[in-house]
Amino acid sequence: MTDIILHHYPTSPFAEKVRRVLAWKKLPWKSVIIPIMMPKPDLLPLTGGYRRTPVMQVGADVYCDTALICAVLERIAPSPSLYPAPVAGQARLLAQWADSTLFWTVIPHVFQPAGVQSVLGHLTPEQMQAFSADRAAMRGNAPRMHPGDAAAALQQYLRWLEDMLAHGQPWLLGEEASIADFSAYHCLWFLRNATAVAGILDQFAGLRKWMNSIDALPLAAPEKLGAEGALQIANTSTPATPGAAFVDTHGIAPGTLVTVTPADYAQDPVAGELVAATDSEYAVRRKDDRAGEVVVHFPRIGYQLRRAQ
Incomplete structure (x- = not known):
């Protein structure tokens, strides 16, 4: 399994949610500390504009929103389950x-x-x-x-x-x-x-x-990783191949240039090529000079998929 990298800062409540889930599942992880506010020059090359905290990286796959991050951690370590x-x-x-x-x-x-x-x-x-x-x-x-x-x-x-x-x-x-x-x-x-x-x-x-x-859950000390190290891991990795069936609810085919945008706040669109739309997740492929080719993943609930203008 490729290392789990969490981009976070200590006082972030949503990051604390993920840190506790990692402790519950006894998963090792690497820690990249990011700024508490913009600018976030070493995070946006990975996300394409998404600025919320935390973000989880596994190789060249970048996961946004803790609802999806926790679901991915469940796939990595199904027991103990977050969804009994x-x-x-x-x-x-x-x-x-x-x-x-x-x-x-x-x-x-x-x-x-x-x-x-x-x-x-x-x-x-x-x-x-x-x-x-x-x-x-x-x-x-x-x-x-x-x-x-x-x-x-x-x-x-x-x-x-x-x-x-x-x-x-x-x-x-x-x-x-x-x-x-x-x-x-x-x-x-x-x-x-x-x-x-x-x-x-x-x-x-x-x-x-x-x-x-x-x-009381034992929080294992993560391995510290610099932002440049995380970008290098992305740049030298290959995104995972989407495995789940494509679920089309928008009339938008795979390979189309799209944007994915949070529906509530921090509405910064992420643009890329649509590579996955499962029943619960969107994923877009994008390229960056520093991060290389990455796939950025979002949950369906709470996010808007649109054709890129």
Whole structure:
């Protein structure tokens, strides 16, 4: 198996989700630390414009979005499973809710003035201003919840999650961990790290115990890799051959020049030749002077496929 390379930074909540899944599956990996905000001159040659964190690289295949990254890790190491058969559908649905609704409720609660200091207090005023401008550009015109509304909704969501653990089961959906646990965990991990506003968790003993179980997963130290090393690996590797059946829902044939764009935020299109469209994934082939020929993969859900103009 080609090495797993994770492009991430330590305080990224979505990267923490993947780091914990790697620990759960006991998979070795290599770490490339990327900037917390644009520019990302050593990442974009791999992704073609996709700027979210994290990105996973396996040779010359580049995987975007943690929903897909976790599915690929499942293919690499099916046991222990992130999608236990009795609850696989529930787990995927709860994970999607956590990655979207729960996450975007946590964010305005955390980014109150006190919370910002907890999370970003290490930045200089100039860096803080640049970070604010960067995240505003990422969100575009997407609406943002008022902190008061976020606090009220977050109380409800935490109570519902606590109820799922109320009968002594160790994980949200029963006796086995699933993708739902890791998706909900990374949101609450980010909330807990914002110590000035994390008191909202104090009343939920079951959730705190559940988080401690995930905290206890042994995080093997990854091998550190420089960005140039990762680009060299891509440049000297051959992308994997798509194996799944082509599923056409757009009237766009394989080999067509297309763009794939996130549907919600950070809407930076990635252009390339469509090489795969399975029931759950898009993949486009592109070339870059530094990365060589790579195939960039996206989940179908949450992304828009269009013919390139």
